[in-house]
Amino acid sequence: MTFDIKAPLFHDMIRLNGRWYPDKAAIVCADDTISWGSMDARTNRVAHGLVALGVGQSDAVAVLMSNCIEYVEVMYGVFKTGAVIVPLNLAVSDQGIVAMLSDADARIVFCTDDQYARLDANRSSLATGLLIIVVSDREVADADIYSTWIAQQSATDPRIDIDDDAPCNIIYSSGTTGLPKGIKHTYRRRIQSMYELALAHRYHFASVSICPIGLYSNIAWASLFCSLIVGGTCVVQDKFTESSWLEAVKAHGVTHTFMVPIQFQRILDAPGFTPDAVASLQAIVSGGSPLFDGLKRRVSENFNCAVIELYGLTEGFMTTMQPEESVGRTGSVGKPVRGHDFIIVNEADDVMPWGETGEICVRSVHWMIEYHNRPDATRETEYIDPDGVQWLRTGDIGRTDDQGYLYITDRKKDMIVSGGQNIYPVDIESVLIAHPSVAEVAVIGVVDPKWGETPVAIIILKSGKVVSAADVLDWVNERVGKRQRVRDVFVRDDLPRNPNGKVLKRDLRRLYS
Numbered sequence: 001m002t003f004d005i006k007a008p009l010f011h012d013m014i015r016l017n018g019r020w021y022p023d024k025a026a027i028v029c030a031d032d033t034i035s036w037g038s039m040d041a042r043t044n045r046v047a048h049g050l051v052a053l054g055v056g057q058s059d060a061v062a063v064l065m066s067n068c069i070e071y072v073e074v075m076y077g078v079f080k081t082g083a084v085i086v087p088l089n090l091a092v093s094d095q096g097i098v099a100m101l102s103d104a105d106a107r108i109v110f111c112t113d114d115q116y117a118r119l120d121a122n123r124s125s126l127a128t129g130l131l132i133i134v135v136s137d138r139e140v141a142d143a144d145i146y147s148t149w150i151a152q153q154s155a156t157d158p159r160i161d162i163d164d165d166a167p168c169n170i171i172y173s174s175g176t177t178g179l180p181k182g183i184k185h186t187y188r189r190r191i192q193s194m195y196e197l198a199l200a201h202r203y204h205f206a207s208v209s210i211c212p213i214g215l216y217s218n219i220a221w222a223s224l225f226c227s228l229i230v231g232g233t234c235v236v237q238d239k240f241t242e243s244s245w246l247e248a249v250k251a252h253g254v255t256h257t258f259m260v261p262i263q264f265q266r267i268l269d270a271p272g273f274t275p276d277a278v279a280s281l282q283a284i285v286s287g288g289s290p291l292f293d294g295l296k297r298r299v300s301e302n303f304n305c306a307v308i309e310l311y312g313l314t315e316g317f318m319t320t321m322q323p324e325e326s327v328g329r330t331g332s333v334g335k336p337v338r339g340h341d342f343i344i345v346n347e348a349d350d351v352m353p354w355g356e357t358g359e360i361c362v363r364s365v366h367w368m369i370e371y372h373n374r375p376d377a378t379r380e381t382e383y384i385d386p387d388g389v390q391w392l393r394t395g396d397i398g399r400t401d402d403q404g405y406l407y408i409t410d411r412k413k414d415m416i417v418s419g420g421q422n423i424y425p426v427d428i429e430s431v432l433i434a435h436p437s438v439a440e441v442a443v444i445g446v447v448d449p450k451w452g453e454t455p456v457a458i459i460i461l462k463s464g465k466v467v468s469a470a471d472v473l474d475w476v477n478e479r480v481g482k483r484q485r486v487r488d489v490f491v492r493d494d495l496p497r498n499p500n501g502k503v504l505k506r507d508l509r510r511l512y513s
Helices: 010-020 036-052 069-081 094-104 113-121 146-151 187-200 218-229 242-252 261-268 293-302 375-380 425-432 469-477 505-512
Strands: 025-029 032-035 060-064 084-087 106-112 131-135 167-172 182-186 208-211 233-236 256-259 283-286 306-313 317-321 332-336 340-345 357-364 382-384 390-400 406-411 416-418 421-423 438-448 452-461 488-491
Touching: 010 036, 010 069, 010 187, 010 218, 025 036, 025 069, 032 036, 032 069, 036 069, 036 146, 060 069, 060 094, 060 113, 069 084, 069 106, 069 233, 084 094, 094 106, 094 113, 094 182, 106 113, 113 131, 131 146, 167 187, 182 187, 187 218, 187 317, 208 218, 208 242, 218 233, 218 256, 233 242, 242 261, 256 261, 261 283, 261 293, 283 293, 293 306, 306 332, 317 340, 317 357, 332 340, 340 390, 357 406, 375 382, 416 438, 416 452, 421 425, 425 438, 425 452, 425 469, 438 505, 452 469, 452 505, 469 488
Parallel strands: 025 233, 060 084, 060 106, 084 167, 106 131, 208 233, 208 256, 256 283, 283 306, 452 488
Antiparallel strands: 025 032, 167 182, 306 317, 317 332, 332 406, 340 357, 357 390, 382 390, 390 406, 416 421, 438 452
């Protein structure tokens, strides 16, 4: 006798937990709680509704939603069909949203009432036939209402066989006005990444995690998916405030969280904060940007639990610095989690020994298939070592100590990490250069006590043009996404360049940091 049983995918977790733990809480959001049994039934309804609309494997379904229980239902309903989920960053400009919907070739977009107006105002730019389904208590023009739509569907298991290698998601790499790269994973690789993170983050059946970050974020996915993989509970917050986070931790006995450094800083600085307020926590992860030494020390002193720092790429790689390893390794992001590996290569693409500095190249059980519709960008990430093994270039510069612990030392690319969000200077530069008085521009990231880093712009004015830096600042911040807003504009007569004409941004960072 033989048994043909595959390792479970996301939709299997919902079905099995719904069967064996139907009354256990799966998701808590504000005053709403959905049990595993209800979640299984409601995600079945979403899946049947999508199939009735002709959605199948490899079809893209976009989500433009504030955090809510319906967001989770939609995500897992998409997973039950084997379609491709496209979570859209709410901080992106309207033009960016339109561009990403077009690039993903989305057939349906789910949105919450607060986001519907953005889509409605840009209907002329949206693809013909794009269906909008709105989570709303009111009727809206030219859109279906989610509650009515889902009630019309069957709650039975759709029993769709999903290929491990089918594309699972397209996650766009940054909130931009232009078109960022869409990172695509398969179903098997995506769930494998969550298995490995759940182990590294010490999740278990009794875990209660809290997710205070928008569910379009890869960090938020980690909180949600790790909880649901082990049959735990995830508390999803519609927005983050220090007081609401602390209240939720106490009310629900939260055991796990994954946040960016600025959130930990704000919690520690909250009026009346004491270690007793977070006594239920068993393990916390900080990621998205560096956890600088002073803040890490404060977190470790006030959170009486495992403090884990993570370095990772949405494209597919993770290291963690576990608390048992961290003594004497200030600044290190640790070693790869299970199923991951990295090497350091110099500018000549030679593999370097431990202790040397160079570009970090990685292999992973969950690395991406490709950048969607960008074979050129996909090829640029490939590194083939002398043994013919393929690695993925990260664009980050790092070194290891004599025991292999990784330290991030610089960025090969000029990406800015602000509050855990990736910001690409070229996207802001492309907006600024359109200003009628601006001849040249360079955008850099500078240290910011609140956000870790923040963008500033250095401009050269066109001959004969007179405009104040304040006016240019207001102009650009009206045209970029919320996360991309520039803190300062500086006017110069020239920009430092190398002999080939490339702007030396490192010199600018020294001048303006």
